Amino acid sequence: MTAIPPTGTTPPAAAPRRSVPWPRVALHAGALAVLAVMLYPLAWLLATSLKPAKEVIASLNLLPSHLEWSNYTTALEGVNGVSVWQLLTNSLLIAGGAVLGNVLSCSLAAYAFARLRFRFRGPLFAFMIATIMLPHHAVLIPQYIIFNQLGMVNTYWPLILPKFLATEAFFVFLIVQFMRGLPRELEEAARIDGCGPFRSFFLIILPLTRPALITTAIFTFIWTWNDFFTQLIYLFSPEKFTLTLALRSFVDASSQSAFGPMFAMSVIALLPIVLFFLAFQRFLVEGMASSGVKG
Amino acid sequence: MTTTDIPVAPAREGHGKPPKKRGGRRREGAAWVFLSPWVLGASVLTLLPMAVSLYLSFTDYDMFNAPRWVGLRNYVQMFTEDPRYWRSVGSTLTYVVIAVPLQLAVALAVALALKFMRRGKAFYRSAFYAPSLLGASMSIALVWRAIFNDGGTVDNLLGTGGWVNRPGWAMLAVALLTVWQFGAPMVIFLAGLQQIPGELYEAAAVDGAGRWRQFLSITLPMLSPVVFFNLVLQTIQAFQVFTPAFAVSGGKGGPADSTLFYTLYLYDRGFVASHMGYASAMAWVLLLVIGAVTAVMFRTSRSWVFYADEEGR
Numbered sequence: 103m104t105a106i107p108p109t110g111t112t113p114p115a116a117a118p119r120r121s122v123p124w125p126r127v128a129l130h131a132g133a134l135a136v137l138a139v140m141l142y143p144l145a146w147l148l149a150t151s152l153k154p155a156k157e158v159i160a161s162l163n164l165l166p167s168h169l170e171w172s173n174y175t176t177a178l179e180g181v182n183g184v185s186v187w188q189l190l191t192n193s194l195l196i197a198g199g200a201v202l203g204n205v206l207s208c209s210l211a212a213y214a215f216a217r218l219r220f221r222f223r224g225p226l227f228a229f230m231i232a233t234i235m236l237p238h239h240a241v242l243i244p245q246y247i248i249f250n251q252l253g254m255v256n257t258y259w260p261l262i263l264p265k266f267l268a269t270e271a272f273f274v275f276l277i278v279q280f281m282r283g284l285p286r287e288l289e290e291a292a293r294i295d296g297c298g299p300f301r302s303f304f305l306i307i308l309p310l311t312r313p314a315l316i317t318t319a320i321f322t323f324i325w326t327w328n329d330f331f332t333q334l335i336y337l338f339s340p341e342k343f344t345l346t347l348a349l350r351s352f353v354d355a356s357s358q359s360a361f362g363p364m365f366a367m368s369v370i371a372l373l374p375i376v377l378f379f380l381a382f383q384r385f386l387v388e389g390m391a392s393s394g395v396k397g
Numbered sequence: 398m399t400t401t402d403i404p405v406a407p408a409r410e411g412h413g414k415p416p417k418k419r420g421g422r423r424r425e426g427a428a429w430v431f432l433s434p435w436v437l438g439a440s441v442l443t444l445l446p447m448a449v450s451l452y453l454s455f456t457d458y459d460m461f462n463a464p465r466w467v468g469l470r471n472y473v474q475m476f477t478e479d480p481r482y483w484r485s486v487g488s489t490l491t492y493v494v495i496a497v498p499l500q501l502a503v504a505l506a507v508a509l510a511l512k513f514m515r516r517g518k519a520f521y522r523s524a525f526y527a528p529s530l531l532g533a534s535m536s537i538a539l540v541w542r543a544i545f546n547d548g549g550t551v552d553n554l555l556g557t558g559g560w561v562n563r564p565g566w567a568m569l570a571v572a573l574l575t576v577w578q579f580g581a582p583m584v585i586f587l588a589g590l591q592q593i594p595g596e597l598y599e600a601a602a603v604d605g606a607g608r609w610r611q612f613l614s615i616t617l618p619m620l621s622p623v624v625f626f627n628l629v630l631q632t633i634q635a636f637q638v639f640t641p642a643f644a645v646s647g648g649k650g651g652p653a654d655s656t657l658f659y660t661l662y663l664y665d666r667g668f669v670a671s672h673m674g675y676a677s678a679m680a681w682v683l684l685l686v687i688g689a690v691t692a693v694m695f696r697t698s699r700s701w702v703f704y705a706d707e708e709g710r
Binding site for chain 2: 125126129130132133136137140141142143144146147150206207210211213214218219220221223226229230233235236237238239240241242243244245247248250264266267268269274298299300303324325327328330331334335346349350352353361364365368369371372375376379383386387390391392393
């Protein structure tokens, strides 16, 4: 693919070779300019988290006059007497549970939809797809009532349990799409050798589905980590707060003195996502791309 | 899909309707075992709550006392007596209409630019995608509020004062945060662009079609399913925006309710004011509106979405 010139451009082969490919230079200049604007908020965040209180506002200067590391030590003390480590642990617990739940339950459902035959498969599949478009708010209040009756409000169950029940249909769809691309001959050979659907699933299909499962795991982690609405509704004890929810305490804060620590904490809350992104960007970008194109 | 099945082990799996064979029955049973978590989730956490939510929307319910049937009272109040409701509808619709087309236009433009790049494509693709993951976080929402605040960067550069404190402009700030996350639709556009066969362009070039002509006659039609996918997905998401509105407005939907997005008002009615019946009615109207908008998009898509593999059907 790299050797073939991009389609759509008229091949410049006929023209004498110019030393500088100006259209391409312009393209790169444009892309870098857009990138600079896009990265500005992130640079601003990083810079502000290290600024002394009086420089936060009133200065267009991105760089602080000196690095105020105390913002971070203040941030590590946490909010409402709960340390950042506790908040971090809580966030990790919820995100970890959600990842496990989604990977497990969504791959099971996806295998049935992609490979097995059962009554009402068509209508049920259509229903599953439809729930991707269902606004969360339509089920929110009764779900809250259910979890309240079960005594699970202000615990992590409402945040984790639904993931074990394949409620995020987007991932079921993603894995179905991937499984459909796997050759059927593998299972048919296994079936002749006496493999039932369970062994076929665990020994043959699941290992081959790994890219889709990794995509599911990473997206689940990042989305759960970023999720604010569900946590806002279900959690109210400060010691059970996640990092995202703890940042909420700053939403009402208008005092400028809290700015440095607030953005230091924002950086800490973003760090896992940034690390995930750097480590798995290939899976993330390709997972996203394949979700929209094959459908 | 199913018709391409090769019956390797005959009689194990009947193609006929009733799977009378023992093997067929067992496989059917296995399917339900695989499906059981989903079936439980779909019934207990999706279907049942939808029905309950519809019921509650006709009641007065505060979580502590039993729901009291009030008929259409919530809907009547919502549509005729609650100016804040209409303000939330207004700002949400304005936001959807501004943010979604703008975001998709930027996404498509950048995707087209990247398509022509030989070097650095992978780098740009990842870099432009990053905000799509970070942008949903409270951290970035707080950054947004500070940048668009009085004395923030935008104020300093444009001298417009703080957008966050001005009705109308605050909504625009939230919309820009959405546009900033154009990376996700861009990546999908880019993947779609790469699937367009190069021969089409070669043939068009032979026929003397210029770049613009090629874009209109080849790129756009071939890309239309992907445009449609992005449009539906982003619109549905935009109707439900919450975190940035919450952060930008200090959780209250200000100034002058201009960022009181629909979901923020629903949260306020249900979980702050304990009017669960009213919030349920709001949720059902949202469900119907999103359903209707999606249906209209699917219906009109027949005239502009082009599926190459269905040609001549």
